[in-house]
Amino acid sequence: MTAVYLAAFIVGGVSVLTALLLADVGHGDGMPFLSLTGISAALVGAGTGGLIGTWAGFGTLPTAVLAGASAVVLAFVLNGVLLPYLRRQQSNSHRGRSSYIGLLGTVTLEVPAGGWGEVSFVDADGNRVFSRAKSDEPASLPKSTRVYIADIDSDFVHVVAVPET
Numbered sequence: 001m002t003a004v005y006l007a008a009f010i011v012g013g014v015s016v017l018t019a020l021l022l023a024d025v026g027h028g029d030g031m032p033f034l035s036l037t038g039i040s041a042a043l044v045g046a047g048t049g050g051l052i053g054t055w056a057g058f059g060t061l062p063t064a065v066l067a068g069a070s071a072v073v074l075a076f077v078l079n080g081v082l083l084p085y086l087r088r089q090q091s092n093s094h095r096g097r098s099s100y101i102g103l104l105g106t107v108t109l110e111v112p113a114g115g116w117g118e119v120s121f122v123d124a125d126g127n128r129v130f131s132r133a134k135s136d137e138p139a140s141l142p143k144s145t146r147v148y149i150a151d152i153d154s155d156f157v158h159v160v161a162v163p164e165t
Contacts, residue, residue, distance in 0.1 A: 001050070001054060001060065001063070002050075002051065002054045004050070005046070005047050005049075005050030005051045005054060005067065006047065006051060007047070008043045008044075008046050008047035008050065009043075009044060009046075009047025009048055009050075009051060010047070011043055011047075012040050012041070012042070012043025012044035012045075012046070012047055013044050013047075015036065015039075015040030015043065016037065016040040016041055016044055016078075018040075019035075019036045019037040019040055020037065035079075037078060037079070037083065038075050038078065038079050039075075041071075041074045041075045041077075041078040041079070042071040042072070042074065042075040043071070044074055045067075045070040045071035045072070045073060045074030045075060046067040046068065046070060046071040047067075048070050048074070049063075049066040049067035049068070049069060049070025049071065050063055050064070050066070050067035050070075052066065052070075053066040053067065097152050097157075098152060099123065099124050100121070100123065100129070100131070100149050100152055100157055101149055101150070101151065101152060102148075102149065103121050103122070103123070103124075103148075103149050104121065104146060104147070104148055104149075104162065105119040105120055105121030105146075105147050105148075105149060105157075105159070106119065106120050106121070106144060106145070106146060106147070107119050107133070107141050107142065107143055107144060107145040107147060107159075108120045108130065108143065109143065110140055110141065110142050110143055111133050111134065111135045111137075111140060111141040111145075111159065112140040113135070113137060113138060113139055113140050115134075115140075116132050116133060116134045116156060117132070117133055117141065118130055118131065118132055118133060119131055119133040119147055119149075119157060119159055121149065131156070131157045132155060132156050132157070133147070133156055133157050133158070133159045134156045134157075134158055134159070135147075135158065135159050135160065135161070136158070136160075137160065137161055141159070141161055145161055145162075146161070146162040146164070147159035147160060147161055147162060148160045148161075148162050
């Protein structure tokens with residue numbers, strides 16, 4: 001039985017990696033647990049649970065129950081938690097850096113006059129972004145200064161200090 005669980009683990013692992021790296025992680029219509037990724041995750045879970053049960057010296061039935069439970073849990077985690085996160089990141093990657101213009105942020109690493117530092121801000125999708133920043137201000141912008149992103153180039157966001165009210 002160990003060979004069957006080992007084969008399930010190997011085939012499932014290769015299938016999951018193939019599905020995540022080479023296949024489209026699109027939304028898909030239908031039942032997500034019947035997708036290539038869902039079935040592959042279940043195979044990895046069954047193989048892992050079966051191998052653990054076999055190596056721990058469980059009997060055939062407890063090992064099969066552990067394998068089945070592991071398959072269900074891993075398929076749920078992948079399809080219910082990881083894939084929705086990857087889909088959000090995939091759709092997020094189509095936005096250009098030009099969407100940062102007009103956002104407010106905070107200096108996280110001092111931006112000296114004529115030099116560069118780092119700012120943190122939340123993009124249009126609600127993701128926290130850290131970016132290298134430059135400023136044309138005559139004085140340096142200390143940490144925690146509120147800034148407005150006025151322009152971007154390939155390396156930096158160009159920021160202006162926001163006056164405190």
